[in-house]
Amino acid sequence: MKSLLKTSLLFLLIFTIHSCTEETSESIIKLEFNHNVDGDELTLHYGEYLNDAGNSYDVRKLMYLISDIKLEDNKGNLHQLKDVHFVRVDENIGLELDLGEAIPTGQYTNITFTFGLDEADNISNRYLNDPFHLAMVWPDMMGGGYHYMKLEGAYNLEDTTLNFYNTHTGKFMESQRHIDYDIPIDLNIANEDATIMFNMNINEWYRSPNTYLFEVFDAGIMANDSAQALLMENGNNVFNVTIE
Numbered sequence: 001m002k003s004l005l006k007t008s009l010l011f012l013l014i015f016t017i018h019s020c021t022e023e024t025s026e027s028i029i030k031l032e033f034n035h036n037v038d039g040d041e042l043t044l045h046y047g048e049y050l051n052d053a054g055n056s057y058d059v060r061k062l063m064y065l066i067s068d069i070k071l072e073d074n075k076g077n078l079h080q081l082k083d084v085h086f087v088r089v090d091e092n093i094g095l096e097l098d099l100g101e102a103i104p105t106g107q108y109t110n111i112t113f114t115f116g117l118d119e120a121d122n123i124s125n126r127y128l129n130d131p132f133h134l135a136m137v138w139p140d141m142m143g144g145g146y147h148y149m150k151l152e153g154a155y156n157l158e159d160t161t162l163n164f165y166n167t168h169t170g171k172f173m174e175s176q177r178h179i180d181y182d183i184p185i186d187l188n189i190a191n192e193d194a195t196i197m198f199n200m201n202i203n204e205w206y207r208s209p210n211t212y213l214f215e216v217f218d219a220g221i222m223a224n225d226s227a228q229a230l231l232m233e234n235g236n237n238v239f240n241v242t243i244e
Helices: 002-020 202-206 225-235
Strands: 029-037 061-073 078-088 096-098 106-115 149-156 162-169 179-189 194-201 239-243
Touching (some): 029 078, 179 239
Antiparallel strands (some): 061 078, 061 106, 106 179
């Protein structure tokens, strides 16, 4: 009798564990990072983009950090896709990312991520051994940690004078300026491949709710907390996410 009871309990335990285990998909899930200016694909050194302030400008360098990328399913469960990801457009770094891991099957309704790094991660030398460390380090005298973004290029004033801008975002001292995104999606992960596309519209950095003037902020904004706050507000509209 005891032997039969033990066998029954063992069978029940195995069944319970099997029932609670998430099924994983064999689908290939990729992340893709695209960049445009009001729908026109970003072309570096192309000098005819027009922002809302009337500046004709080009983009010569673009690099940024995205962190804590997660999918949320229709039951509220979160699945982390990537902790920190570095994109550098001018060197074709990080534009595509094959997750290369099993993702639970199911219906996913939201994707969340942070543009930049939050307080817990934005610490000087935290990513000392990562390839982006030297490119993105933020001076300790300005609060330390890392740049969230370096967006650089040249623009023309009405008299066609060529000037240079550096849209460098990050925290200033204790003012954290990272941006948290929570975007609705419709993604069913079963056995079909899917690409999650992050689409950045460059002009949105300079548009809404604040019209950003290159000639006011120009090339030196790292220690300008007003500029950082303005860009943080505008940055909430920069990304959308689509699924293919």
